[in-house]
Structures are given as C-alpha cells and as structure tokens.
Amino acid sequence: MQMGGQVRAITQSKPTRLEATIMELANCFEQRGSLDVADNVRGALDTISRNEDFLNMSLAVLMTPE
Template sequence: MPNSDLLPSLLFKINQNQLALEAAIMELANWVDQRGSSDVADNVRGALDTISKNEQFINLSLAVLMAPE
C-alpha cells in the first residue's frame, strides 16, 4: 500500500479520536455544570462548537479522499 493511500485512513482515525474527545469533554462540562460552575461549562461548550461546526466539512472531505478513483 503506497503512503498516499494511508492518508485518508489516518485522517479518518484522527477524526474519530477528535469526536471521542469531544464527547468526553462534553461529559466533563456537564459534570462541572451540575456542580454550579455554569460559566466554565458554557465556555467549554462554546469551544466544542468549533468541532461540531467543522464536522460536516471533515466528513465530506474524508468521503472524497476515501472514494475509489
């Protein structure tokens, strides 16, 4: 397998890790919010919005990269 064939798979795995981290951080934000630090939780959720906003573009780009030529 040429190295160029590995790039889409690598990017897919990195994206999966990113989404897993997003979910874990959201759980922590919810935990912090339940303990009365809603400002901190809101800041964390605001930062996580960037991941959500970029997710569709990343998925579409990965689909193009992984499509057979």
C-alpha cells in the first residue's frame, strides 16, 4: 500500500521538470543543427505523454509487493 503512494509521488512530483529539461536539450540540439535528434526527442516525449496512464499503472504493478 505504501509503495503505491511512493509511485504516485514519483510519477507526479518530477515529470514536468524532467519534461522541461528534456525539451531544453532538444532545443539545444536544434540550435546546433541536429534537427533529426531534436525531432526524435520530441517524438519520444510525445509517445511517453500519450502512454502516461499505462506507464503509471505498469509502475504501480511492478512496485507492488508480492
């Protein structure tokens, strides 16, 4: 039960900061001419965002004690 609370805290406390940092890196790649890398990073973030509910549920299952 406590692990589920930890999963929620992990998945809700830092994703926005992490996403902003990764987007900043993508912007840096783009400014340096690595457009393919920047597009790939943005595509990966979009995929993660679209699957957020499934990922959170999977993490909760994995962290549930047997």
